[in-house]
Amino acid sequence: MDIGPTGYVVLGMLRLGERTGYEIKQLVDRSTRFFWAASYGQIYPELKKLEDAGLISGAADPQGGRQRRAYALTAAGEQALEEWLRDTSELGMELRDPALLKLFFADAIGSEDAAAIARAARERHEATVAALEEVRRTKPESDNRMPATVLEFGLDFHRWCTERFARMEQELKEKD
Amino acid sequence: MDIGPTGYVVLGMLRLGERTGYEIKQLVDRSTRFFWAASYGQIYPELKKLEDAGLISGAADPQGGRQRRAYALTAAGEQALEEWLRDTSELGMELRDPALLKLFFADAIGSEDAAAIARAARERHEATVAALEEVRRTKPESDNRMPATVLEFGLDFHRWCTERFARMEQELKEKD
DNA sequence: GCCCTCATGTAATAAGTTACATGATTGA
């Protein structure tokens, strides 16, 4: 059996402590989402698969009449996670940006319209910066420092994009 | 019927002149690939779909006994392309980076191993910069300036990533 | 003769999103 990156997201989140599928989704949404998203449609089946493989173990943990199943990393799961972390052979960043795609073809429209694409892209990155700053503001303390390190990378990344798109916007307006 | 971004890639490539599916794939691989990839498995079915919708028109154009079908943009196709280009409502950049994902969980491994992830990521971006510089070097002349504008963005982008990952690598090594 | 490029296409598979169904608890 082989685990995809999304499986390791689950493993990684469980390394920080026992969690339910629901909690994993919450965590993903305010942390890895910006460079690796995951939906319920992936998380729940993945939990089942990982348990079958013995990498995690789940236990019913109802709160009142509300059903709840919390999972914990097994020793095998911890080992699988660490092995994956140490493998640097597949680290290709994948970018999908409809804004760059439209700009690529934007000779078909006026440079004012092209500038509007750059402006909209800039605004999106500004919004992401604001969202990440909010995440940083409300982040719980922890002895794990890497999440914060990656968060700073994300902030710098979207700030850079903001500025670069702003520059492109200006250049497109000038060449009118 | 609605067209996805990949359909517009086809439309956009055809706006530059008559092309076969094979040629579109070549073009994509040395231009939009860095922010929007497309495989034969998408391109050929998409060509059929777009022709059925009347946005492009194909004509058999065999070279000797070698079969060949060249497509051209119709007036309706040109209009559809321009409408899509002017719509700035869906410009969300999607990033998927296994390197950032691993770094996020890298508290589970030593900071030397974490630094190795950052180093590998940096090397990948360096390779991409080299690839893009090669593309720039061998680019044909054209009156369309936007492809070059986007290429410069891509170069700056991967250069920035190179430096930022290098910085992270250093910081991880220092905090040993 | 053989390999590479040109050229078209499909089938199987993988990956992921969206929408829905279900139901309990909590707080206003």
Place this chain on the structure above:
DNA sequence: TCAATCATGTAACTTATTACATGAGGGC
């Protein structure tokens, strides 16, 4: 009481990749 949140799960769908099959032309 009503909305929001907690909680689990699946089915349908979309999107895209990989691998394969097929075959002609050009250059060594």
